[in-house]
Amino acid sequence: MEEKELVRLSKEGNHEAFAVLVKKYKTKVYNLAFSLTHNKETADDMAQETFIKAYFSLSAFKSKSEFGTWLYRITVNNIMDFMRKENRIKKVSFRENIENPFVQEDEMRIKEKKIIEERRRKLVHKAIQTLPEKQQIILSLRDIQGFSYEEISKILNILPGTVDSRIHRARKKLRKKLVPFLSQKGGNHEM
Amino acid sequence: MKCKKAEKLLLKSFDTVLQNNDKEELEKHLKNCVSCQKKRIEYQYILGSLKDEDFPEPKPYFWERLQPRLKEKNKYEPWPLWKHWAIKAIPLSLFVILILVASIVFFLPPQNEELSQSGILLRNQNPFQDTIPLLEEDELENKNMMLIFTAIEENNGTRRYLP
Numbered sequence: 001m002e003e004k005e006l007v008r009l010s011k012e013g014n015h016e017a018f019a020v021l022v023k024k025y026k027t028k029v030y031n032l033a034f035s036l037t038h039n040k041e042t043a044d045d046m047a048q049e050t051f052i053k054a055y056f057s058l059s060a061f062k063s064k065s066e067f068g069t070w071l072y073r074i075t076v077n078n079i080m081d082f083m084r085k086e087n088r089i090k091k092v093s094f095r096e097n098i099e100n101p102f103v104q105e106d107e108m109r110i111k112e113k114k115i116i117e118e119r120r121r122k123l124v125h126k127a128i129q130t131l132p133e134k135q136q137i138i139l140s141l142r143d144i145q146g147f148s149y150e151e152i153s154k155i156l157n158i159l160p161g162t163v164d165s166r167i168h169r170a171r172k173k174l175r176k177k178l179v180p181f182l183s184q185k186g187g188n189h190e191m
Numbered sequence: 192m193k194c195k196k197a198e199k200l201l202l203k204s205f206d207t208v209l210q211n212n213d214k215e216e217l218e219k220h221l222k223n224c225v226s227c228q229k230k231r232i233e234y235q236y237i238l239g240s241l242k243d244e245d246f247p248e249p250k251p252y253f254w255e256r257l258q259p260r261l262k263e264k265n266k267y268e269p270w271p272l273w274k275h276w277a278i279k280a281i282p283l284s285l286f287v288i289l290i291l292v293a294s295i296v297f298f299l300p301p302q303n304e305e306l307s308q309s310g311i312l313l314r315n316q317n318p319f320q321d322t323i324p325l326l327e328e329d330e331l332e333n334k335n336m337m338l339i340f341t342a343i344e345e346n347n348g349t350r351r352y353l354p
Contacts, residue, residue, distance in 0.1 A: 030249040120240040
């Protein structure tokens with residue numbers, strides 16, 4: 001069944017139709033929440049809240065945008081509310097004795113490469129969490145979730161030019177935060 | 192090309208294919224600028240570590256857990272459509288009421304105020320303006336009636352009328 005038909009039926013109170021929409025979008029909504037909260041319980045709760053809000057706001061959905069875009073917009077708004085409540089701008093503790101995952105690659109065996117990559121990812125995520133919330137969200141949408149500029153523009157309801165400048169500013173800021181780790185000696189800078 | 196512009200094009204290149212001109216200029220700059228070469232590698236590392244991330248799956252029975260929450264919330268929100276319109280209608284109604292009250296207050300015709308004798312004198316008006324018709328009246332009966340009505344208006348029972 002086409003998505004528009006499912007949305008129409010959901011608006012009329014058809015739970016089965018809404019269940020199909022939930023099944024289709026739950027993973028993406030959950031991933032978006034998880035990429036910013038890094039907590040399974042919180043992400044799950046946020047995903048549930050998103051669908052509850054969506055269900056009771058279906059009458060306001062005018063089909064001008066895609067249902068998915070509208071749903072992600074609700075998710076982003078939920079996340080922003082959560083971040084403001086939790087005051088998520090934390091200081092990353094870049095202690096001197098922290099193991100630098102960018103240094104050790106040429107010393108570790110191939111099977112341990114995944115562990116290194118995971119550590120890198122965690123460090124980059126920690127750095128992202130210290131950015132302003134708008135930059136966190138845009139980096140998550142573009143560089144983690146892989147949404148296109150056009151999709152991000154619709155989700156956040158901003159101009160494509162604004163998406164462009166925000167992403168660039170966020171990436172530059174992120175790089176500056178990670179420079180101490182990227183510029184240490186012994187780093188493998190193969191292309 | 193300056194490093195600032197080069198960095199801008201470099202970041203753009205991660206998301207889209209650059210135009211030939213821009214691509215050539217960027218490559219030319221990167222050949223000669225060690226700092227920007229380093230930046231390119233750093234960005235590749237950072238953005239590469241974010242891609243292809245393995246996300247955990249949502250907890251099981253997502254819909255089964257959601258359904259009772261929808262029903263529960265529905266008990267307390269029986270008129271979602273009505274509520275949607277009420278949220279917009281209330282401030283609009285308040286605004287209309289405010290406009291009505293303001294127009295009544297500002298556009299009401301001023302009432303004629305009754306001035307005391309001293310008020311009349313202060314405004315240089317003729318204090319005998321009201322009594323002139325009485326004095327000019329020739330018919331005694333009419334004069335008496337005018338005096339009676341004046342006395343009633345001013346609640347002055349001591350005013351006497353001519354027999």
